[in-house]
Amino acid sequence: MAHVTLDKYLARLGYGTRREVTQLVAKRRVTQTDGRTLSTDDRIGPALHDQLRVDDEPLDPPTGSLLILHKPVGVVCSAKDVAPLVYDLLPSRFLRRTPVIAPIGRLDRETSGLLLLTDDGALNHRIASPRTHVSKRYEVWLAEPLRGDERALFASGTLLLAQEATPLRPAELEIVGERHVRLTIHEGRYHQVRRMFAAVGNHVVALHRAAIGALTLGNLPVGAWRVLSAAEREAVA
Numbered sequence: 001m002a003h004v005t006l007d008k009y010l011a012r013l014g015y016g017t018r019r020e021v022t023q024l025v026a027k028r029r030v031t032q033t034d035g036r037t038l039s040t041d042d043r044i045g046p047a048l049h050d051q052l053r054v055d056d057e058p059l060d061p062p063t064g065s066l067l068i069l070h071k072p073v074g075v076v077c078s079a080k081d082v083a084p085l086v087y088d089l090l091p092s093r094f095l096r097r098t099p100v101i102a103p104i105g106r107l108d109r110e111t112s113g114l115l116l117l118t119d120d121g122a123l124n125h126r127i128a129s130p131r132t133h134v135s136k137r138y139e140v141w142l143a144e145p146l147r148g149d150e151r152a153l154f155a156s157g158t159l160l161l162a163q164e165a166t167p168l169r170p171a172e173l174e175i176v177g178e179r180h181v182r183l184t185i186h187e188g189r190y191h192q193v194r195r196m197f198a199a200v201g202n203h204v205v206a207l208h209r210a211a212i213g214a215l216t217l218g219n220l221p222v223g224a225w226r227v228l229s230a231a232e233r234e235a236v237a
């Protein structure tokens with residue numbers, strides 16, 4: 001966010017309307033770590049972000065941040081659906097931010113794992129775009145044992161999913177067990193992993209996204225989120 005007045009800065013981060021934020025400032029609930037008194041007309045830029053506090057708490061992540069969330073099974077990647085939603089795992093202010101923080105691509109309700117979110121539209125597009133071919137690695141548990149030709153078929157670049165005109169890009173399959181595989185894909189078509197296994201007569205019983213590019217969940221607990229560092233951002237796209 002370029003330099004804007006304090007009331008506008010906090011309103012964009014979802015701390016309330018400009019009027020409500022003005023009240024927070026008047027009540028001295030907005031403070032600066034160096035003790036300097038703040039006024040709503042003060043112009044705030046990225047450099048000051050880390051020095052501001054609301055009710056003695058550091059501010060939410062600045063605009064342009066990239067978030068990683070460990071999505072649990074049963075949670076929906078949408079702001080408008082039947083709860084629970086991924087937004088229920090984030091501070092409620094996040095839904096009032098301008099621009100909004102949105103998931104980068106989707107995971108199905110029944111899929112767990114690594115979900116990225118950002119309010120940076122260009123970054124979202126760059127990571128999600130089918131043209132970028134950012135890799136996504138999934139752990140897949142299957143209803144039936146593998147039949148044997150899956151690895152070669154997925155790697156061939158010839159697999160055509162039902163109702164699609166272009167074949168899938170080559171994907172890498174690593175066999176972990178009879179009904180457990182690791183699949184890396186380089187695009188993100190609708191329900192792609194489930195449909196790939198349906199195409200070979202199998203059924204996915206559990207699906208977990210373990211990595212996007214070189215980024216993994218590490219030890220981020222299920223349901224938790226955090227802001228990615230600049231180095232981690234590099235690992236994604």
Ligand code: URA
Nearest residue numbers: 107108111191193194
């Ligand atoms: N492929 C799927 O089928 N579902 C997901 O959630 C992600 C990839």
